[in-house]
Amino acid sequence: MNNESTNSLSHAEIENDLIKNIHWSTKSKIWISTLLVAFAVCLYFYVTQLIHGLGVTGLHDYASWGIYISNFVFFVAVSLVGMLISSILGLANVTWIKPISRIAEIIAVSFALVAGLVIITDMGRPDRLLNIFIHGRVQSPIVWDIAVVSTYVFVSLLLLYVPLIPDFALIGKKLTGLPKFQLKIYKVLSLGWADKPEQFIIIKKLIKILLVIIIPVAIAIHTVTSWLFALTLRPGWDSSIFGPYFVSGAFVAGAAALVIALYFYRKHYGLEKYITDEHFNLMGKVLVLVSLVYIYFNLNEVLVPGFKPGTAAGAHIQELLVGHEATLYWIVQIFGLAIPFFLLLIPMFRKPIPITIISLAIFVGAWFKRFLIVVPSQLEPYLPIQNVPEKFYQYSPTTAEIAITVGSFVLVLIIMTLISKVIPLIPIWEMKEESK
């Protein structure tokens, strides 16, 4: 399926359209300043946490993992979208993803990088971070997680960079008005690219190899993240389907994030000719597909233990469905999964604005779903919670904790904004190939 609109464009037009985002308008300056101020506020809260310890959070001995860990799981989940779009669809020769694959990679890199920081905010002793490398024990799932997440960040960065090489060469030639050092960086990064046919053959091969490599790594990051829970003996976590359950959920969250990013990038940088309404329509279909798989896993996750109410796992499911956590659970499942799924079946809702709103609902729902996976299990230990203050029976995050979590999102926005100011968001050379 070729993109009708890009077909009719001349190379010069494509080049001009796709490098015009490399420029700081007043509007974008205001935007980034706002983000930086917001980030500074969040950072202030992190500093108080550094000084006073994790006591500034609502965490306690019976909910010792809270929204930081939920957020970490969420960030890792969202970052999986790079693999879904570029690798799974790309390797299947789906051509419509070409204009959106780089944006998917940008999301992958930003979220995976920040996930690494989020996990540090959860550490009681961030000053001892290096202990993990000095004294790391291969038996511990945390060490596996660090290994696979860093590999994923590395391969994703390569996957973002390699297709950029021809574009770097082009920017260096076209945007001569940029600061000297910036041009120099482009030149270095373009590795002497000269648009030679044999160079294209090499780069395409390289991309293909990377696309294959990233599949197991991406699956590994989220599977290992799920194992942080599944490898314990806690009811609600001790589940053999956690790996695929998490991966399928990740595709839903990631696809929703991509739709949102597409909408805003497209609007702000006037990319309508390249990211068309049809892309939103197709992303809507992708969302339907991945949601369906996720719903299937949800059903398994609930029905199987739920059928054995006498067991600890069954009691946990009961708590989720009709107990303490029921309100949040049903809001998340209905508004964050079921309704979006049904709406997206209708073509009208796959238009850019409606699907972006729906994706926002999915995105928020997905975040709270992670919360529901992480927190309630801890509040229902095998042995009763006794001889502790009243607040240990519940968990409610504090302002500092929420601010630090919001900070992680602000940081992602900062990174995504900065990236959009230095590289074309759509691979120019691939678009030119399309229009041949």
Next chain:
Amino acid sequence: MDREKSNKNTRRDFIKKLGIVGAGTATVATVYFDKNDLKAQKNGKKIKVLTTDKKVVEVDASDIVPVNTEVETDKMQHRGRVGLVGKKFAMVIDLAKCKNARKCMHSCQAVHQLKPEQHHINVLEMEDEVNGATYFMPKPCMHCDEPQCVSVCPVGATFKRQDGLVLIDNEMCIGCRFCIAACPYSARSFNWTDPKDAEKYKDVPYDIELNVPQKLGTVTKCAFSADRLREDKLPYCVSACPNGVFYFGDSNEDFVTNGTTKKTVRLSKLLKNNSAYTLLAELGTKPNVFYLPPNRENK
């Protein structure tokens, strides 16, 4: 109780810092023994000091040489990781005798500089779902033979010793709290805020076996009073109980001693004759803490 204990600690640590070797402390103290110090000129002035095993002895003042606290900590770390060779410690808790006196909890919290909500041992009020029986259940760390906490720790800050003890090294712990998430017995506690009396103990070298001073941002847990075991004494909780609830001993020798009556009995027989059980045995963690059932008629 609280005050008394902390005084004792400071006194003891003072001595440790001075590097005094008390007479008759062969096992423990030789670690700190330095021959050269004794060769030094004696000036005849004697002073009284307290040794690491809490005996008062008289030594020549010129023998008193300060020891680098870091070296001190290293030595304690080392022996704390190795453990007591040839032993395999076990605890038996007789639920039928527990009257909720909570002396175990309180003595433990005092020694280990814990806040009221931090428990190395916690006395729980239990209700049996099947027969409705209620009873009190002291719950220390189970010192499992298949410890989940140890498997998940990314840095080996929590570890299993050859003598069966599961300890935590708060000099190494990164505060990820994976071990808390993994422990099915909720046996671990975290220093979310500055530990109790943090200022006071700030310069005291860390004793991994006594597990003090507590440190902000690290995990703390029951250590079966490893420091007492090294001195051949019963754990703090065991000796504090007025009701004879606790038995403690070496399962290799197959003997346990009651902390209140000081009577020593055969472990295997005690377990067998009273249909002892372990908590959440179905999880396969293999605890070294055994429970004798509550409310037994023939008691």
